[in-house]
Amino acid sequence: MAxxxxxxxxxxxxxxTQTTLYTVPAATQAVCxxxxxxxxxxxxxxxxxxxxxxxxxxxxxxxxxxxxxxxNDSVYLTLGVxxxxxxxxxxxxxxxxxxxxxxxxxxS
Numbered sequence: 847m848a849x850x851x852x853x854x855x856x857x858x859x860x861x862x863t864q865t866t867l868y869t870v871p872a873a874t875q876a877v878c879x880x881x882x883x884x885x886x887x888x889x890x891x892x893x894x895x896x897x898x899x900x901x902x903x904x905x906x907x908x909x910x911x912x913x914x915x916x917x918n919d920s921v922y923l924t925l926g927v928x929x930x931x932x933x934x935x936x937x938x939x940x941x942x943x944x945x946x947x948x949x950x951x952x953x954s
Contacts, residue, residue, distance in 0.1 A: 849951050856946065881894065881922070882923075885919050890943070892937065
């Protein structure tokens with residue numbers, strides 16, 4: 847069993863666009879330890895969802911929904927989310943000025 851500590855995903859999505867931040871590769875498990883959210887513009891909101899096996903997004907998958915982030919500020923979330931192969935984390939922001947970086951480990 848190999849454990850690789852790494853940047854799992856980084857993305858700056860377009861405004862109001864649900865975007866995949868990270869998908870667990872086949873035959874792999876992942877532990878998502880920290881999610882950094884950086885707002886490079888005016889105050890806005892963001893969303894985070896965990897979609898088991900890449901399932902279509904439904905209400906109960908959100909772990910943050912329209913959470914506020916101040917202008918030119920960053921938020922760091924300590925998650926400890928465990929994921930199986932093909933599970934994914936998707937993100938969304940109301941403006942195009944928000945960057946997301948996910949850190950953790952993959953176990954294969």
